[in-house]
Amino acid sequence: MSYQISVFAEKCGVNKETIRYYEKKALLKEPNRTDAGYRIYSDDDVKRVKFIKRLQDLGFSLSEICKLLGVVDNDNVRCQGMYEFVSKKEKEIQKQIADLKRTESMLQDLKNRCPDQKAINQCPIIEWLVID
Numbered sequence: 001m002s003y004q005i006s007v008f009a010e011k012c013g014v015n016k017e018t019i020r021y022y023e024k025k026a027l028l029k030e031p032n033r034t035d036a037g038y039r040i041y042s043d044d045d046v047k048r049v050k051f052i053k054r055l056q057d058l059g060f061s062l063s064e065i066c067k068l069l070g071v072v073d074n075d076n077v078r079c080q081g082m083y084e085f086v087s088k089k090e091k092e093i094q095k096q097i098a099d100l101k102r103t104e105s106m107l108q109d110l111k112n113r114c115p116d117q118k119a120i121n122q123c124p125i126i127e128w129l130v131i132d
Contacts, residue, residue: 008045012050027048028045028048031045
Protein backbone atom coordinates (compact mmCIF):
# COMPACT_ATOMS: atom_id res chain seq x y z
CA MET A 1 0.00 0.00 0.00
CA SER A 2 1.00 3.61 -0.33
CA TYR A 3 0.11 6.48 1.97
CA GLN A 4 0.20 10.23 1.85
CA ILE A 5 1.88 11.90 4.79
CA SER A 6 -1.24 12.45 6.95
CA VAL A 7 -2.36 8.83 6.79
CA PHE A 8 1.23 7.63 7.08
CA ALA A 9 1.84 9.69 10.22
CA GLU A 10 -1.42 8.42 11.72
CA LYS A 11 -0.50 4.77 10.99
CA CYS A 12 2.87 5.35 12.67
CA GLY A 13 1.42 7.13 15.71
CA VAL A 14 3.39 10.33 15.13
CA ASN A 15 2.65 13.74 13.64
CA LYS A 16 3.59 15.01 10.19
CA GLU A 17 6.34 17.22 11.61
CA THR A 18 8.01 14.14 13.09
CA ILE A 19 8.00 12.48 9.67
CA ARG A 20 9.56 15.54 8.07
CA TYR A 21 12.15 15.71 10.86
CA TYR A 22 13.07 12.04 10.36
CA GLU A 23 13.53 12.73 6.66
CA LYS A 24 15.70 15.76 7.40
CA LYS A 25 17.86 13.68 9.77
CA ALA A 26 18.08 10.84 7.18
CA LEU A 27 16.27 8.38 9.44
CA LEU A 28 13.76 8.01 6.61
CA LYS A 29 14.71 8.03 2.95
CA GLU A 30 13.32 10.73 0.72
CA PRO A 31 9.90 9.42 -0.26
CA ASN A 32 8.57 9.04 -3.77
CA ARG A 33 6.21 11.78 -4.86
CA THR A 34 3.05 11.93 -6.87
CA ASP A 35 2.85 14.04 -10.02
CA ALA A 36 1.31 16.75 -7.82
CA GLY A 37 4.33 16.59 -5.48
CA TYR A 38 2.71 14.78 -2.53
CA ARG A 39 4.94 12.47 -0.53
CA ILE A 40 4.08 8.77 -0.83
CA TYR A 41 5.11 6.24 1.83
CA SER A 42 5.03 2.44 1.88
CA ASP A 43 4.33 -0.25 4.47
CA ASP A 44 8.11 -0.65 4.83
CA ASP A 45 8.27 3.02 5.80
CA VAL A 46 5.59 2.39 8.44
CA LYS A 47 7.69 -0.47 9.86
CA ARG A 48 10.77 1.74 9.90
CA VAL A 49 9.08 4.58 11.81
CA LYS A 50 7.60 2.11 14.30
CA PHE A 51 11.10 0.62 14.72
CA ILE A 52 12.51 4.11 15.38
CA LYS A 53 9.77 4.88 17.92
CA ARG A 54 10.32 1.54 19.68
CA LEU A 55 14.05 2.24 19.97
CA GLN A 56 13.27 5.69 21.39
CA ASP A 57 10.97 4.05 23.94
CA LEU A 58 13.91 1.82 24.92
CA GLY A 59 16.07 4.87 25.58
CA PHE A 60 18.03 5.18 22.36
CA SER A 61 18.79 8.70 21.16
CA LEU A 62 18.06 9.69 17.56
CA SER A 63 21.80 9.84 16.97
CA GLU A 64 22.18 6.25 18.16
CA ILE A 65 19.17 5.19 16.10
CA CYS A 66 20.70 6.80 13.02
CA LYS A 67 23.90 4.79 13.55
CA LEU A 68 21.92 1.62 14.15
CA LEU A 69 19.85 2.17 11.01
CA GLY A 70 23.10 2.68 9.11
CA VAL A 71 24.13 -0.80 10.19
CA VAL A 72 20.70 -2.25 9.40
CA ASP A 73 20.59 -0.61 5.96
CA ASN A 74 24.05 -1.83 4.99
CA ASP A 75 23.18 -5.51 4.44
CA ASN A 76 26.64 -6.71 3.39
CA VAL A 77 28.24 -5.66 6.71
CA ARG A 78 25.13 -5.71 8.89
CA CYS A 79 26.62 -7.63 11.84
CA GLN A 80 30.07 -6.08 11.72
CA GLY A 81 29.29 -3.03 13.88
CA MET A 82 26.23 -4.39 15.66
CA TYR A 83 28.04 -6.26 18.46
CA GLU A 84 30.08 -3.20 19.43
CA PHE A 85 27.03 -0.94 19.24
CA VAL A 86 24.88 -3.23 21.39
CA SER A 87 27.69 -3.85 23.90
CA LYS A 88 28.22 -0.12 24.39
CA LYS A 89 24.51 0.50 24.86
CA GLU A 90 24.28 -2.41 27.31
CA LYS A 91 27.01 -0.84 29.48
CA GLU A 92 25.19 2.51 29.43
CA ILE A 93 21.94 0.83 30.50
CA GLN A 94 23.70 -1.10 33.29
CA LYS A 95 25.11 2.20 34.62
CA GLN A 96 21.65 3.81 34.50
CA ILE A 97 20.19 0.84 36.40
CA ALA A 98 22.90 1.11 39.07
CA ASP A 99 22.25 4.86 39.40
CA LEU A 100 18.51 4.27 39.70
CA LYS A 101 19.05 1.58 42.35
CA ARG A 102 21.20 4.02 44.38
CA THR A 103 18.49 6.66 44.06
CA GLU A 104 15.82 4.17 45.08
CA SER A 105 17.84 3.18 48.14
CA MET A 106 18.31 6.83 49.13
CA LEU A 107 14.59 7.53 48.75
CA GLN A 108 13.69 4.46 50.81
CA ASP A 109 16.07 5.64 53.53
CA LEU A 110 14.50 9.11 53.48
CA LYS A 111 11.01 7.65 53.58
CA ASN A 112 11.94 5.48 56.59
CA ARG A 113 13.07 8.61 58.47
CA CYS A 114 9.61 10.11 58.19
CA PRO A 115 7.30 9.37 61.12
CA ASP A 116 3.62 9.22 60.29
CA GLN A 117 2.26 11.91 62.62
CA LYS A 118 4.86 14.72 62.65
CA ALA A 119 4.07 18.33 61.92
CA ILE A 120 5.52 19.62 58.65
CA ASN A 121 7.91 21.99 60.46
CA GLN A 122 9.54 18.97 62.10
CA CYS A 123 10.06 16.94 58.93
CA PRO A 124 13.24 14.83 59.28
CA ILE A 125 13.51 14.45 55.51
CA ILE A 126 13.76 18.22 55.05
CA GLU A 127 16.13 18.50 58.03
CA TRP A 128 18.36 15.77 56.56
CA LEU A 129 18.36 17.36 53.08
CA VAL A 130 19.19 20.83 54.45
CA ILE A 131 22.27 19.83 56.41
CA ASP A 132 24.76 22.66 56.84
